[in-house]
Amino acid sequence: MSSSSQANCLIAGAGPVGLTLAYLLGTSGVRVTIVEKDPALQKDYRASTFHAATLDLLEPYGISQPLIERGIKCPIVQYRTWSDGVIATLDHALIEDETRHPYRLQCEQFKLSEWLLGALEKIPNVEVRYGWELTGFTMADDAVTATVTDGRSPRQETYSYLFGADGGRGVTRRILDIAFEGFTYPERILVLGTRADLSQLIPGLASVNYVADPEHYAHILRIPDMWRLSLPLPEQVDDVQALESDYIRSRVEPLIAGFDARDIAVKKVYAVHQRVAAAYGRGRALLVGDAAHLNNPKGGMGLNGGLHDAVSLFRHLTGHWDDPAMVLSLYEAQRRPEAIQAIHKHTQANYNALKGVNVSREALVARWQELERDKDAQRRFLLDASMLSSVRRCGLLT
Numbered sequence: 428m429s430s431s432s433q434a435n436c437l438i439a440g441a442g443p444v445g446l447t448l449a450y451l452l453g454t455s456g457v458r459v460t461i462v463e464k465d466p467a468l469q470k471d472y473r474a475s476t477f478h479a480a481t482l483d484l485l486e487p488y489g490i491s492q493p494l495i496e497r498g499i500k501c502p503i504v505q506y507r508t509w510s511d512g513v514i515a516t517l518d519h520a521l522i523e524d525e526t527r528h529p530y531r532l533q534c535e536q537f538k539l540s541e542w543l544l545g546a547l548e549k550i551p552n553v554e555v556r557y558g559w560e561l562t563g564f565t566m567a568d569d570a571v572t573a574t575v576t577d578g579r580s581p582r583q584e585t586y587s588y589l590f591g592a593d594g595g596r597g598v599t600r601r602i603l604d605i606a607f608e609g610f611t612y613p614e615r616i617l618v619l620g621t622r623a624d625l626s627q628l629i630p631g632l633a634s635v636n637y638v639a640d641p642e643h644y645a646h647i648l649r650i651p652d653m654w655r656l657s658l659p660l661p662e663q664v665d666d667v668q669a670l671e672s673d674y675i676r677s678r679v680e681p682l683i684a685g686f687d688a689r690d691i692a693v694k695k696v697y698a699v700h701q702r703v704a705a706a707y708g709r710g711r712a713l714l715v716g717d718a719a720h721l722n723n724p725k726g727g728m729g730l731n732g733g734l735h736d737a738v739s740l741f742r743h744l745t746g747h748w749d750d751p752a753m754v755l756s757l758y759e760a761q762r763r764p765e766a767i768q769a770i771h772k773h774t775q776a777n778y779n780a781l782k783g784v785n786v787s788r789e790a791l792v793a794r795w796q797e798l799e800r801d802k803d804a805q806r807r808f809l810l811d812a813s814m815l816s817s818v819r820r821c822g823l824l825t
Contacts, residue, residue, distance in 0.1 A: 434458065434748055437573050437586040439561040439599055441468070443536050444716030444733035445592030446543040446555075451488060451741040453553035460586070461553070462575050464560035468544060472620055472693050474536040475650045476635075476727030479519070480814035481734050482528035483824060488738075491528070493542045498534030499651055501634040504812075506795045508639050508788070509682055513631055515795035521806045525815055531635055533650045536730055561598055564589055566710045588751070589712040590740070592733075595700065595721045603709050609702030609721075609771075614659040616724065617669050619679070620693030621686075625654040628685045637725070637781055639791060643682055644781035646725060653692055657724070659782075666696045699723055701775065703766045707759040711751045715740055720766040725777035728770045731814055736762050739823060761821045769817035 434457045438445045441463035449459045477498065482491045502519040523529035547553045562581065564573040571589040574581050591599025600607065625647060626632040634649040648655045658678060660669050668674050676688040700721040707714050716733030739761050740754075747753040778784070780791060798805050810816045818824040 434587045434744075435585075436460070436588045436590060437462070437561070437571070437575075437584070438590045438592055440592035440594060440597060440716075440718070441465075441540070441544075441555060441557070442471075442592060442594070442716070443474075443539045443543070443730060444737050445590070446540055446547065447485075447490065447734055448590060448592060448715060448737040448741060449553055449555070450490070450543050450546060450550075451737060452744070453547060453550040454488070455741075455745065456552065459553045460584070461555045462559040462561055463555070463557050466558045468537060468540055468557075470535070470537045472535055472537075472618065472650075472655065472695070473697065474724075474727070474730035475533055475648060475655065476731070477532040477534060477539075478727065478731050478812075478814045479522070479526040479528045479530065480818045480824065481731045482532060483526055483815075484735060484738050484818060486527065490539075490543075494534060494539055495528075495532060497538045497542070497651065498532040499634060499649060500530040501533050501649070502530040503633045504531070504635045504637070505631075505633040506637050506639070508792070509643065511792070514639075514792050515799035516633070517799065517805055517809060519809055519813070521802060522809050522813065522815070525810065526813065531727070531813075533634060533648055535650055535652060538651075561589075561591075561593065563598075564602060564712065566712060568710075571711045587711065587748075588744070591708075591712065591714045591718045592716050594717045595702070597718045599712060600704060600714055600718050603706075603712055603714075605709070605714070606705040607702045607721075608705055609700060612699040612701070612723070613662050614699065615666070615669075616697045616699055617658050617660050617675075617678070618693070618695050618697060619656045619658075619675065619691055620650075620653045621656065621690045622653050622692050623687060623690040625649075625656070625683065628683050637777070639781045639783060639788070641783045643678075644783075645682075660696065669696050670694050697724075701771055703763065703771070707763055708755050710755075713740060713755060713758065719762070720770065722766075722770050723774040723778050725781060726770075726774045726812065728774055728814060732762075732766060732770045735765070735814070735818060735823060739821075761823070765817050765821050769811070769814065769820070773811055 638645040
């Protein structure tokens with residue numbers, strides 16, 4: 428393979444990370460095939476936050492503006508308790524000299540996917556196959572032979588590279604036999620989407636809110652279509668019970684006066700993990716996004732980290748098409764440490780604070796109030812929370 432125009436890549440998984448990678452490669456002239464086992468784009472509300480670092484990073488490729496047009500700019504973040512209300516307010520205006528996007532953008536992940544799909548339809552060298560999946564592959568020094576199927580007749584196809592964007596349970600990492608190091612939390616997360624305006628039920632509510640409580644810690648977000656509320660589930664409550672209206676009513680109504688379970692439009696239970704792949708690939712098969720790392724959602728860094736992976740991988744491929752060992756070495760060195768040092772560290776700290784792990788409620792309140800008063804400390808915190816520190820540390824942004 429002497430140039431990118433001769434490359435022919437397979438991407439397993441058409442989520443927002445896989446589609447972003449396809450867009451970056453496709454617009455640079457690379458031939459790309461994406462296979463996705465779902466029959467069509469799923470309206471998944473799992474991720475809905477895009478950080479300043481991500482918007483800065485994607486802007487040169489023409490992705491950020493369409494995303495901004497579909498989302499809500501949220502510069503204010505509140506830390507709360509159920510009993511005391513607002514404890515501290517943080518303002519991204521403190522980092523407006525550091526980014527062109529001093530806010531969190533709240534936008535459902537499927538809206539990014541919808542835009543990307545529309546853009547990919549106009550690129551003749553990109554093919555998106557819904558209802559197809561990767562079931563196996565073998566590698567040679569110069570190619571990957573993949574087995575894909577639409578459920579009726581398996582087909583073997585040869586590609587220059589395979590990129591596994593097929594999630595934490597995807598087949599790419601399993602076939603590569605790469606360990607997924609870390610742990611799964613005993614608690615699952617109940618995510619609810621309500622058409623009710625929670626700002627009318629909770630005084631002074633911002634668009635992004637973290638609520639500390641040992642049993643009912645929560646994340647309350649405004650997204651374009653609705654408000655999102657996430658709560659932890661006790662181990663003894665199974666998924667079926669958790670989605671029943673009576674259970675939801677019993678959990679939420681004592682916390683939010685006037686809440687009506689009949690207003691719920693979306694409800695889902697998610698397992699929560701902190702895991703990082705022991706390697707980000709082998710040979711010409713590489714992992715990206717959730718296939719490479721999973722994390723606690725407190726902080727909204729999972730999807731963002733996956734999008735950073737896509738840009739990193741694209742850049743290293745562009746410079747080293749004929750040297751897969753170099754691509755993997757540079758990509759893994761740039762992204763794997765950030766999954767551990769930045770994403771996991773920050774999301775775990777958020778989880779510990781909200782649940783009150785190793786800190787009293789009084790000490791936590793005092794810590795948040797001091798963060799609000801100390802503008803230098805708040806600025807440093809926001810640079811970390813917006814992932815600007817991460818993308819600069821690893822060299823994705825200068």
